[in-house]
Amino acid sequence: RCPQAPAEKLKLGNSIDASLDLWSRGDVQTCTDWGAPVIWDGMFDPDHYDQEHRMNHSSVSLTVFAVGRYLDAYLKAFLLSAERHFMVVLPVTYYVFTDVPERVPDIHLGSRRSLKVVRVQRHSRWQDISMMRMRAIADAIESQIRHHSQYVFCFDVDQVFVGRFGSEALGDSVALLHAYYYHRPQSLYTYDRNPRSRAYMETGDFYYHAAVFGGSWRTVKNMTETCYQAIMEDKENQVEALWHDESHLNKYLWLHKPSKVLSPEYCWDKNIGYRGDIHVVRLLWSEKKYDSLRVT
Ligand code: 2GW
């Protein structure tokens, strides 16, 4: 059931995760070979997680970028759905990074939830809009987030919450299994294969999706700074990794193993169709509007 790691090898870092039932799902991998849990529905008691995190006074910052046309296309639905499903029992601070602050929708937020707008420059290439998030996140953690939130979660904006995305997802270093690759052989993973790029890797553990990653503020700061530095080195060498920031994130997470891995429940695409191992969908890709949004 958990072929890669015998239970005694698991070194779940804290009492909160010790309640995870790694044997409750026989159909999927519930732990990595370095002992990190892979979170699937049925493995955890949501109330236990919420109680523990409330007792610990955990608080979370969520970062999301809505630059240019992505603001009107996706931001409102993303935020409204986050209010219903994202860490609802914990204090949450949204950080919306945009080049058009005046267009950020005025959303009614729950108590102990707030929203900050950070103005960012609009890069002309979309690859740069995506990659430069790493730098902006690191800066915001250093200047603001670390003073009030233990945890940071970073999201693409083109998705909506449709089920609980709760405190079971919190951990020191959290990565997400990409919905298209978690059941596929490693040979199909779209790692960067160009030796000239800093993101180059031959083999890895999983293919992680950059649409969701998180952890303690310290770890996410290190993650985003390290990726940013690698991206800038690539620019100096005039190379760009195959999947931009996602390639660099995959390289980082191969060298620095995440302490918790989220199953694709935490970022599902309905175009994949039915799969028996997905019991709950928590976050869903929004429809891609390439035609109208990716014209430059
Ligand atoms: C992106 C592509 C083409 C045209 C515009 C943009 C764009 C992205 C934009 O105009 N404004 C903007 O705010 N963004 C932000 O970057 C937004 O938060 C969006 O969710 C994020 C990533 O772009 P997205 O969602 O269009 O790309 P995906 O869904 O194919 O993302 C995967 O691959 C990316 C790298 O190519 C990133 O690693 C991303 O995290 C992955 O999910």
Ligand code: MN
């Ligand atoms: Mn996306």
